[in-house]
Amino acid sequence: MSSPLVQRLRPFTETIFAEMSALASRTGAINLGQGFPDTDGPAAMLDIARMSIATGVNQYPPGPGIPALRQAISASRAADHGQQFDPDTDVLVTTGATEAIAAAMLAFVEPGDEVIALEPFYDSYQACIAMAQGVLRPVRLRQAEPGGRFALDPAELAAAVGPRTKLLLINSPHNPTGTVLEAAELQAIATLAIERDLIVVTDEVYEHLTYSGAVHTPLGTLPGMAERTVTISSAGKSFNVTGWKIGWACGPAPLVAAVRAAKQFLTYVSGAPFQPAVAHALMHEQQWVANLRSELESRRDLLCAGLSRAGFVVTRPQGTYFVVADFRPLLAPGEQLDGTAFCWSLPDRCGVVAVPQQVFYADQSAGAHLIRFAFCKQVAVIDAAVANLSRPVEGSQA
Numbered sequence: 001m002s003s004p005l006v007q008r009l010r011p012f013t014e015t016i017f018a019e020m021s022a023l024a025s026r027t028g029a030i031n032l033g034q035g036f037p038d039t040d041g042p043a044a045m046l047d048i049a050r051m052s053i054a055t056g057v058n059q060y061p062p063g064p065g066i067p068a069l070r071q072a073i074s075a076s077r078a079a080d081h082g083q084q085f086d087p088d089t090d091v092l093v094t095t096g097a098t099e100a101i102a103a104a105m106l107a108f109v110e111p112g113d114e115v116i117a118l119e120p121f122y123d124s125y126q127a128c129i130a131m132a133q134g135v136l137r138p139v140r141l142r143q144a145e146p147g148g149r150f151a152l153d154p155a156e157l158a159a160a161v162g163p164r165t166k167l168l169l170i171n172s173p174h175n176p177t178g179t180v181l182e183a184a185e186l187q188a189i190a191t192l193a194i195e196r197d198l199i200v201v202t203d204e205v206y207e208h209l210t211y212s213g214a215v216h217t218p219l220g221t222l223p224g225m226a227e228r229t230v231t232i233s234s235a236g237k238s239f240n241v242t243g244w245k246i247g248w249a250c251g252p253a254p255l256v257a258a259v260r261a262a263k264q265f266l267t268y269v270s271g272a273p274f275q276p277a278v279a280h281a282l283m284h285e286q287q288w289v290a291n292l293r294s295e296l297e298s299r300r301d302l303l304c305a306g307l308s309r310a311g312f313v314v315t316r317p318q319g320t321y322f323v324v325a326d327f328r329p330l331l332a333p334g335e336q337l338d339g340t341a342f343c344w345s346l347p348d349r350c351g352v353v354a355v356p357q358q359v360f361y362a363d364q365s366a367g368a369h370l371i372r373f374a375f376c377k378q379v380a381v382i383d384a385a386v387a388n389l390s391r392p393v394e395g396s397q398a
Contacts, residue, residue: 039240115135
């Protein structure tokens with residue numbers, strides 16, 4: 001019997017993260033592939049979650065999320081970015097940012113509508129657009145030189161917009177490149193969205209994790225953008241609780257109501273005992289987040305230095321958890337491998353697992369020379385990985 005899976009979802013049967021994590025487990029290699037931290041979040045936040053479970057906060061919470069969490073999300077957006085969201089109508093709690101993105105695609109995209117996303121893109125974007133029967137139109141972030149910043153070309157973005165374009169899906173700080181969109185890039189997106197009357201969905205889960213003076217500016221704060229933008233974020237990256245899957249979508253009431261209409265038939269609700277804990281963290285743990293950001297910046301620098309010494313051409317990220325590196329200088333004479341093959345060989349080469357960047361491109365040949373490493377790990381883990389990388393890694397049997 002042939003696969004019963006609908007054609008549009010057949011490319012997405014298994015994620016690269018599951019494959020690479022399984023490779024790390026099987027080989028005993030150090031896993032710098034999947035972007036999850038290996039330390040816990042603020043102690044008081046964890047205690048509130050435990051107390052919530054112990055005191056019976058284990059049943060369905062309200063569909064939009066508990067009031068305390070919606071109020072905390074609203075207050076934090078106002079304090080951090082000056083955005084004003086009514087917690088009763090403009091804020092929706094979701095099962096992580098990924099569900100918020102999926103619900104937004106299902107809510108806004110009709111079959112055949114086009115969605116523009118910045119390429120390379122987080123892998124769920126393609127699948128979510130496919131589930132909505134939309135058409136992905138990638139706009140590539142490009143490097144002017146090896147190791148350079150991945151930048152947006154406004155002319156290329158404008159050229160991608162056509163009569164069927166419905167929505168812009170924008171991610172900044174950007175996974176997987178580490179780019180933080182700059183003022184001119186953001187303004188180009190905003191101008192285009194207003195001129196073409198497009199809905200904008202922004203994935204801002206790394207909003208607090210920027211480095212070396214890079215500043216994250218939410219698109220929804222630009223003139224004319226608040227009324228057309230759904231802003232998505234989550235607790236997972238800011239507070240080291242990726243497994244809790246507590247995210248949110250904020251925006252004008254009509255757009256949030258549309259996302260809620262789709263979301264309620266996906267998970268309905270989730271994470272009852274975690275919601276009070278995240279509400280506490282948003283209101284009281286910003287210093288913890290600041291300390292995390294500083295720690296991650298030093299770990300970024302540690303990993304970048306180690307990769308450079310090993311011979312990779314390294315792109316120094318402005319934000320997120322990830323370092324992108326060009327591995328071609330490490331290939332033996334005559335050796336021809338794409339990023340996927342190189343990553344599969346990396347445990348044998350030096351006992352480290354990474355993720356091939358090419359899987360985040362619609363045209364996988366575009367990023368075939370790049371791989372991605374995660375630095376959201378303990379210093380001892382990064383030190384061990386750097387030590388392994390210092391071994392000769394040329395050739396598949398090195």
